[in-house]
Amino acid sequence: MERDLRQISLAQGTVIYEPGATLDTIYFPQGGLISLLVVTKEGGSIETATVGREGAVGLHAAIGRRRSFTLATTQIAGRFSIIRAARFEQIAADSRAVRELIARYTELLWAEAQQAAACNAVHDAASRLCRWLLQCADRIGSETVPLTQEFLAQMLGVRRTTVTLLAQTMQKKGLIKYSRGHIAILDRAAISACACECYHVLHADRLPAAIGISLEAHSGGGKTNGRV
Amino acid sequence: MYYFHLRDTDTVIDSEGTELANETAARDHAAGVARELTFKSVGMMQRQWSDWTLSVHDDKGAELFSFALSEYETGGK
Numbered sequence: 001m002e003r004d005l006r007q008i009s010l011a012q013g014t015v016i017y018e019p020g021a022t023l024d025t026i027y028f029p030q031g032g033l034i035s036l037l038v039v040t041k042e043g044g045s046i047e048t049a050t051v052g053r054e055g056a057v058g059l060h061a062a063i064g065r066r067r068s069f070t071l072a073t074t075q076i077a078g079r080f081s082i083i084r085a086a087r088f089e090q091i092a093a094d095s096r097a098v099r100e101l102i103a104r105y106t107e108l109l110w111a112e113a114q115q116a117a118a119c120n121a122v123h124d125a126a127s128r129l130c131r132w133l134l135q136c137a138d139r140i141g142s143e144t145v146p147l148t149q150e151f152l153a154q155m156l157g158v159r160r161t162t163v164t165l166l167a168q169t170m171q172k173k174g175l176i177k178y179s180r181g182h183i184a185i186l187d188r189a190a191i192s193a194c195a196c197e198c199y200h201v202l203h204a205d206r207l208p209a210a211i212g213i214s215l216e217a218h219s220g221g222g223k224t225n226g227r228v
Numbered sequence: 229m230y231y232f233h234l235r236d237t238d239t240v241i242d243s244e245g246t247e248l249a250n251e252t253a254a255r256d257h258a259a260g261v262a263r264e265l266t267f268k269s270v271g272m273m274q275r276q277w278s279d280w281t282l283s284v285h286d287d288k289g290a291e292l293f294s295f296a297l298s299e300y301e302t303g304g305k
Binding site: 122123124125126149158159160161162164165166168169172173 | 232234238240241242243244246257260261264265267268269272273
């Protein structure tokens with residue numbers, strides 16, 4: 001498949017798929033991150049899943065012409081490998097291993113979306129913010145997440161002011177350092193303690209291993225502190 | 229521009245501010261922020277929401293209004 005892949009760079013906020021669009025290209029993040037968002041009729045949005053270097057967007061196009069259910073945008077800019085869906089469908093038809101990997105990853109993404117639905121309904125904004133920061137850091141392979149508070153608010157489905165106040169609180173406690181457009185994780189252990197259980201379900205332990213997909217996590221030291 | 233700060237014995241500053249049409253919009257925005265902060269949460273920095281006040285300022289730093297976060301507490305853990 002490697003000879004069929006093309007490398008591109010995408011800026012933050014690039015719309016990859018609008019809801020309802022035909023999936024004609026598969027996107028494999030190499031250093032960037034893609035968000036799958038549900039958009040309300042008022043124009044608000046909330047993230048239901050993220051796709052980093054562990055996965056791809058549009059994989060189910062391998063089983064025929066498919067449409068995107070969500071808005072897919074580049075959450076974090078970076079490099080992406082892409083392949084035409086029609087070619088990918090041919091490759092998948094010829095390879096059981098590829099079909100198996102698609103099935104497993106789709107299972108993980110489905111589980112993540114279900115978990116996100118529960119998370120948004122029952123977990124507080126501070127816990128969700130902590131989860132989201134760790135999730136992003138894991139998926140881009142860096143403890144510095146290049147995101148504005150405005151974008152973060154969009155991902156969490158809250159007002160930017162709410163993110164500012166929570167981020168300031170975390171900064172006062174030494175958990176993060178925020179400078180324009182970048183959030184650096186300073187105390188991963190403390191953030192992990194503040195994160196909702198969804199981070200541990202989806203990323204740190206149970207589900208990825210059960211499905212057979214690796215989500216590399218950074219180890220981190222530092223003091224352990226209380227909640228945000 | 230309006231600024232939304234949190235206060236009790238600590239102060240959490242909204243350094244960014246938000247462009248809003250008028251004070252009524254600022255009140256609506258403040259109420260929304262309060263609901264988001266308190267949703268499924270009992271407090272912040274190991275202190276109950278009843279100890280915290282949301283204080284709204286104009287771009288000259290003058291306080292326009294404030295209220296206790298506990299007024300908006302919803303479904304705490």
